[in-house]
Amino acid sequence: MSANDPSGSRKPPIKVGLFVTCLVDLFRPSVGFAAIKLLESAGCVVEVPEAQTCCGQPAFNSGDRRSARSIARGFLDAFEGCDYVVAPSGSCAAMLSRHLPKLFDDDPALQHRARHLAARSHELTSFLVDILGFSGISARFAGAVAYHDSCSGLRDLGVKSQPRSMLSKVEGLELKELQEAETCCGFGGTFCVKYPDISNAMADKKLSDIESSGVSTVLAGDLGCLLNMAGKASREGSSIEFRHVAEILAGDGSRPAIGRTR
Amino acid sequence: MAHAPTSHAFPENARAALDDPILQRALGNLKRGFPVKRAEVVADLPEFELLRDVARDIKNHTLAHLDAYLEIYEANVVKSGGHVHWARNAEEACETVMAICREAGAKTVTKGKSMVAEEIGLNAYLDDRGIDRVETDLGEYIIQLRDEPPSHIIVPAVHVTKEQIGETFRAAHDGLDPRRGLSESRDITDEARGQLREKYFAAEVGITGANFLIAESGSSVIVTNEGNGDLTQTLAKVHIVVASLEKMIPTMEDALAVLRLLARSSTGQEFSVYTTVSNGPRRSEDLDGPDAYHVVLVDNGRTAMLGTENQDMLRCIRCAACMNHCPVYGAVGGHAYGWVYPGPMGAVLTPSLIGVEGSAHLPHASTFCGRCEQVCPMKIPLTKMMRHYRERSYQNGHGGSIARNALGLWSYFASRPRLYAPMARIASWMLRCLSRDRGVLRWLPFATAWTRYRDFPTPQGGTFMSAYRRGDLE
Numbered sequence: 001m002s003a004n005d006p007s008g009s010r011k012p013p014i015k016v017g018l019f020v021t022c023l024v025d026l027f028r029p030s031v032g033f034a035a036i037k038l039l040e041s042a043g044c045v046v047e048v049p050e051a052q053t054c055c056g057q058p059a060f061n062s063g064d065r066r067s068a069r070s071i072a073r074g075f076l077d078a079f080e081g082c083d084y085v086v087a088p089s090g091s092c093a094a095m096l097s098r099h100l101p102k103l104f105d106d107d108p109a110l111q112h113r114a115r116h117l118a119a120r121s122h123e124l125t126s127f128l129v130d131i132l133g134f135s136g137i138s139a140r141f142a143g144a145v146a147y148h149d150s151c152s153g154l155r156d157l158g159v160k161s162q163p164r165s166m167l168s169k170v171e172g173l174e175l176k177e178l179q180e181a182e183t184c185c186g187f188g189g190t191f192c193v194k195y196p197d198i199s200n201a202m203a204d205k206k207l208s209d210i211e212s213s214g215v216s217t218v219l220a221g222d223l224g225c226l227l228n229m230a231g232k233a234s235r236e237g238s239s240i241e242f243r244h245v246a247e248i249l250a251g252d253g254s255r256p257a258i259g260r261t262r
Numbered sequence: 263m264a265h266a267p268t269s270h271a272f273p274e275n276a277r278a279a280l281d282d283p284i285l286q287r288a289l290g291n292l293k294r295g296f297p298v299k300r301a302e303v304v305a306d307l308p309e310f311e312l313l314r315d316v317a318r319d320i321k322n323h324t325l326a327h328l329d330a331y332l333e334i335y336e337a338n339v340v341k342s343g344g345h346v347h348w349a350r351n352a353e354e355a356c357e358t359v360m361a362i363c364r365e366a367g368a369k370t371v372t373k374g375k376s377m378v379a380e381e382i383g384l385n386a387y388l389d390d391r392g393i394d395r396v397e398t399d400l401g402e403y404i405i406q407l408r409d410e411p412p413s414h415i416i417v418p419a420v421h422v423t424k425e426q427i428g429e430t431f432r433a434a435h436d437g438l439d440p441r442r443g444l445s446e447s448r449d450i451t452d453e454a455r456g457q458l459r460e461k462y463f464a465a466e467v468g469i470t471g472a473n474f475l476i477a478e479s480g481s482s483v484i485v486t487n488e489g490n491g492d493l494t495q496t497l498a499k500v501h502i503v504v505a506s507l508e509k510m511i512p513t514m515e516d517a518l519a520v521l522r523l524l525a526r527s528s529t530g531q532e533f534s535v536y537t538t539v540s541n542g543p544r545r546s547e548d549l550d551g552p553d554a555y556h557v558v559l560v561d562n563g564r565t566a567m568l569g570t571e572n573q574d575m576l577r578c579i580r581c582a583a584c585m586n587h588c589p590v591y592g593a594v595g596g597h598a599y600g601w602v603y604p605g606p607m608g609a610v611l612t613p614s615l616i617g618v619e620g621s622a623h624l625p626h627a628s629t630f631c632g633r634c635e636q637v638c639p640m641k642i643p644l645t646k647m648m649r650h651y652r653e654r655s656y657q658n659g660h661g662g663s664i665a666r667n668a669l670g671l672w673s674y675f676a677s678r679p680r681l682y683a684p685m686a687r688i689a690s691w692m693l694r695c696l697s698r699d700r701g702v703l704r705w706l707p708f709a710t711a712w713t714r715y716r717d718f719p720t721p722q723g724g725t726f727m728s729a730y731r732r733g734d735l736e
Binding site for chain 1: 273276277280589590593594626627628629630631632633635636649651652653654655656657665669670672673675676677678679682683686689690699700701702704709711712714715716717718719720721722723724725726727729730731
């Protein structure tokens with residue numbers, strides 16, 4: 001059990017607002033349920049604000065500041081009152097913790113709220129390990145697995161050891177390192193459709209690296225990267241499977257992998 | 263021949279680069295070279311991170327007082343017998359250099375590698391006026407013979423293979439014995455050295471760039487690995503330093519702090535092989551040196567960057583760490599960027615210098631993976647600055663209308679949770695219907711840029727929010 005087991009502590013339980021992220025909501029609900037299972041096992045009370053949509057990152061990174069701001073405005077309202085905001089995504093968590101306040105440079109009241117939210121926002125595995133000191137639940141997954149470091153989580157938030165330390169406790173899982181675990185997979189949000197040729201070349205290199213590592217499954221903390229890599233692998237007829245790290249940590253490794261039906 | 267910018271055609275340039283197997287091989291070698299060496303030497307220097315802060319602060323201070331330091335520098339150059347020329351733009355800079363060459367009666371001009379010379383189009387300017395210009399940096403010499411622009415700011419001929427260099431030399435060097443081997447690096451350098459030696463002595467004028475201009479002493483500093491800079495500047499009768507304003511640094515001590523970062527970040531050396539300080543014309547007690555010493559200080563857009571959100575870019579020391587580590591540069595190489603400065607630093611500097619209209623693609627052509635910022639010794643916030651340019655081009659209505667409309671539609675729903683949730687459910691259902699439960703789509707209308715190369719994984723079914731509301735905790 002967790003160090004933060006509520007029964008062993010006098011403090012009221014930590015109230016976490018789960019930001020499920022737009023991609024998980026649409027493509028892979030199981031990641032959201034896995035996140036809830038992990039957070040609850042760590043002693044948190046999980047809320048899922050109904051009014052959540054997206055963090056606004058696509059607009060922000062495309063230079064559409066006004067839309068980004070309007071989406072962020074809604075986000076502030078939706079997650080008001082949570083002790084923490086946790087997302088199963090490094091790039092969405094980085095959008096919240098690193099960029100959101102910048103959108104309200106000209107509005108001190110909103111910027112204050114954005115700063116407050118930014119300071120409480122975390123990526124799932126780093127929240128579990130760094131903030132809660134949680135080491136995981138009993139989970140099993142058989143096979144050789146590599147963890148791909150998604151760029152924002154790695155470089156903006158320092159997510160590197162946390163998922164690995166949790167994965168090392170999963171029974172039956174053999175964790176291997178990719179030669180280029182820290183190299184971008186070519187997704188980059190709208191980049192992958194704006195510059196498809198370059199994005200493809202990057203995805204191609206990533207897949208070669210994965211193929212030569214001898215793993216059967218690749219995990220990552222960001223669904224965008226996973227959809228890109230899984231889509232490339234599927235097109236190339238590769239047998240490598242792609243899953244979100246939260247699913248494996250929650251013991252949910254038996255459902256079909258991304259882009260698979262069995 | 264002048265090389266006109268082709269930054270506007272970045273996607274087409276990139277496509278051609280991806281289809282060029284020789285280039286792809288060269289880029290593979292680059293990726294396996296510098297980043298690995300950099301990581302090793304950085305690991306060996308515990309204070310590397312601290313030095314980055316120190317260097318950033320030195321440059322920020324210098325830029326905040328640039329006017330004062332420039333004047334101190336000028337006074338010190340004049341004191342040691344040199345001349346300082348101020349050039350507002352490329353044309354003035356080229357005219358100034360040409361005027362000095364004319365005054366010196368120059369027929370042959372040797373030239374060290376200088377990115378600002380590329381930027382102002384000095385090479386074509388001199389060539390068009392009948393100067394026999396000889397590039398003395400091996401890489402620059404190779405691309406001069408091939409009439410190509412540089413594709414990297416440290417290794418300008420990184421896109422050229424050894425075999426191609428051999429062919430280039432055979433075509434350009436008269437009397438080269440056809441039996442002579444040119445397949446090894448050693449043969450190539452020997453051949454180039456033989457050709458260049460006599461040019462050093464023949465040249466009336468030697469032109470170099472500068473890595474630093476030191477205010478307290480009026481010195482200029484260049485680093486090379488070939489020693490060509492020393493020969494260029496000491497053997498000619500006239501030495502011209504062409505440097506942009508932001509090369510200014512207050513003291514030699516400051517320069518040494520930044521030098522500890524430069525070679526490590528760049529080639530993964532602890533220090534470049536030659537670090538050469540020049541202080542003006544030859545004094546009576548000197549054994550060698552030029553009779554005359556000129557510095558052409560080039561603005562060409564720098565002062566317009568001061569005080570703006572682009573000022574941080576003026577900290578750049580041209581180490582190339584950003585491009586050496588950039589997966590986009592690594593995929594397409596430098597020529598695709600279409601102008602002098604490629605990679606992440608070019609994606610910021612090019613729009614600042616030639617305008618965002620002709621280079622709007624460059625700040626967009628990044629996944630924002632952030633590796634450039636991670637390795638930048640001067641801590642330049644490259645992704646933030648690219649995003650700033652994206653905002654400008656969005657405001658100006660650049661970018662395809664399909665992309666803008668799609669993003670607009672998305673933003674409309676994302677700002678309205680009550681509409682968003684049912685739309686997400688419909689989208690999930692439609693994608694699953696289209697795929698007939700095969701898990702992926704081979705083709706998807708409006709997303710062909712994705713499905714051209716990748717399958718499109720379809721949703722698991724339903725949305726998280728609707729499942730959560732129903733309470734089906736699995």
